[in-house]
Amino acid sequence: MNFFSPVRSVLSTIVYPIQTAASFPSDASKWMGEFFHDRKQLKEKNTQLEAINLSNSIRLQTLDDLERENMRLRELLGSSFRLHERVKVAEILAIDLDPFSQQVVIDKGERYGIFVGQPVLDATGVMGQVKQVSQFSSQVVLLTNPSHGIPVQVNRNGLRAVVTGRGLGKPLQLEHLPQNSDIRVGDLLVTSGLGGRFPVGYPVGRVMSVDSSSGQTFSDIKVEPAAKLATSREVLLVIAADSVEEIIRPELAGGDE
Amino acid sequence: MAVNKTAQGGGVIVLSIIVAALLTLIPLPDQVRLFRPEFVGLVLIYWTMATPHHIGISFSWCVGLLMDVMLGGTLGLLAFSYALIVYLVLQFHLQIRQYPMWQQALSVFTLVLLLQLLFVITESHGAGWRFWLPALSSMLIWPVMYTVLRSVRHTFHVR
Numbered sequence: 539m540n541f542f543s544p545v546r547s548v549l550s551t552i553v554y555p556i557q558t559a560a561s562f563p564s565d566a567s568k569w570m571g572e573f574f575h576d577r578k579q580l581k582e583k584n585t586q587l588e589a590i591n592l593s594n595s596i597r598l599q600t601l602d603d604l605e606r607e608n609m610r611l612r613e614l615l616g617s618s619f620r621l622h623e624r625v626k627v628a629e630i631l632a633i634d635l636d637p638f639s640q641q642v643v644i645d646k647g648e649r650y651g652i653f654v655g656q657p658v659l660d661a662t663g664v665m666g667q668v669k670q671v672s673q674f675s676s677q678v679v680l681l682t683n684p685s686h687g688i689p690v691q692v693n694r695n696g697l698r699a700v701v702t703g704r705g706l707g708k709p710l711q712l713e714h715l716p717q718n719s720d721i722r723v724g725d726l727l728v729t730s731g732l733g734g735r736f737p738v739g740y741p742v743g744r745v746m747s748v749d750s751s752s753g754q755t756f757s758d759i760k761v762e763p764a765a766k767l768a769t770s771r772e773v774l775l776v777i778a779a780d781s782v783e784e785i786i787r788p789e790l791a792g793g794d795e
Numbered sequence: 796m797a798v799n800k801t802a803q804g805g806g807v808i809v810l811s812i813i814v815a816a817l818l819t820l821i822p823l824p825d826q827v828r829l830f831r832p833e834f835v836g837l838v839l840i841y842w843t844m845a846t847p848h849h850i851g852i853s854f855s856w857c858v859g860l861l862m863d864v865m866l867g868g869t870l871g872l873l874a875f876s877y878a879l880i881v882y883l884v885l886q887f888h889l890q891i892r893q894y895p896m897w898q899q900a901l902s903v904f905t906l907v908l909l910l911q912l913l914f915v916i917t918e919s920h921g922a923g924w925r926f927w928l929p930a931l932s933s934m935l936i937w938p939v940m941y942t943v944l945r946s947v948r949h950t951f952h953v954r
Contacts, residue, residue, distance in 0.1 A: 549860065549864040552864075556820070560820035563821065632822050633822060635866045635867050637829055669867070677867045768825075
């Protein structure tokens with residue numbers, strides 16, 4: 539049903555200059571702001587980042603170890619598991635689309651290997667997925683788009699469900715969970731990887747409220763997105779590794795590197 | 796000479812539509828972005844009203860198609876909406892020209908409302924009452940748009 543996909547791709551390449559021009563003022567102001575940072579601010583920021591970097595690298599060391607162990611155990615169990623996704627970094631164009639459609643445009647397109655359905659993350663969680671690619675740019679549907687759903691599981695107990703968008707300024711919704719299901723306020727929801735579109739284990743959001751009033755078939759569960767949907771400028775596009783088999787074999791064979 | 800003039804007129808019109816498209820895309824603070832008027836629609840309405848022989852239904856359809864792609868909406872929805880609006884203005888341009896400003900603004904309000912109605916019929920987003928704000932802001936900004944575009948038209952002798 540995608541007869542018009544190529545047409546749209548060509549047309550978006552045509553309108554890309556206008557989109558870039560529209561994002562110019564805010565790009566320029568950002569650039570000016572960076573240019574005129576004073577030395578002291580930069581130094582402070584640098585120290586801050588170094589501290590964050592240090593703590594992150596310490597955590598990464600233990601994570602590496604755990605990851606190996608996890609892979610070996612899964613290998614023993616005979617299950618395949620996607621891990622070690624590679625990512626590409628893209629920037630969101632500073633333009634306003636229709637505020638009700640909950641989409642953004644990023645500055646990487648087909649030329650960088652972006653494809654339709656590719657998961658988009660920011661530093662804190664899942665943002666959405668690529669809806670349309672053209673030569674130089676692509677459109678991303680955010681989680682809050684009313685027609686978007688993402689398969690998730692509760693991190694605490696593995697309960698699976700689907701989170702859907704509810705539009706501008708509204709929280710996400712956890713769909714079709716019966717009244718007696720084990721879910722609490724504050725539960726972290728991560729991607730379940732079912733459906734094969736999103737990689738496993740990335741944070742989607744936290745449960746804000748659970749309303750199980752009698753008379754309703756399902757609980758009314760509101761979810762706050764983990765990603766900073768409104769403020770992020772840089773996004774990560776995930777390229778899923780095919781399966782653990784391809785990665786784990788050379789790594790196990792090569793021993794520790 | 797006459798050919799040259801027409802070409803220049805077309806250029807000015809296309810340029811004003813591009814500026815309107817930029818205004819549609821430029822990021823605004825959250826408090827005002829919901830009030831963003833339908834700039835491209837307004838520009839199309841003005842040029843159709845003032846110089847009906849320059850703007851055709853197919854031209855506005857093409858503009859709408861490009862806007863659809865730019866805004867990431869359903870392909871063809873804005874194309875159809877703009878074509879419809881321009882058709883209506885073409886039918887009534889002689890009357891609309893004679894209206895006093897407030898009555899013109901009311902007509903603009905109706906036309907933008909019609910455009911938004913088409914959106915509501917075809918797309919399902921939980922937008923609520925805030926969805927209708929652009930019709931209001933388009934009506935309020937119409938006198939400004941009219942004055943600016945008329946001075947542009949007189950400066951560049953678009954007839």
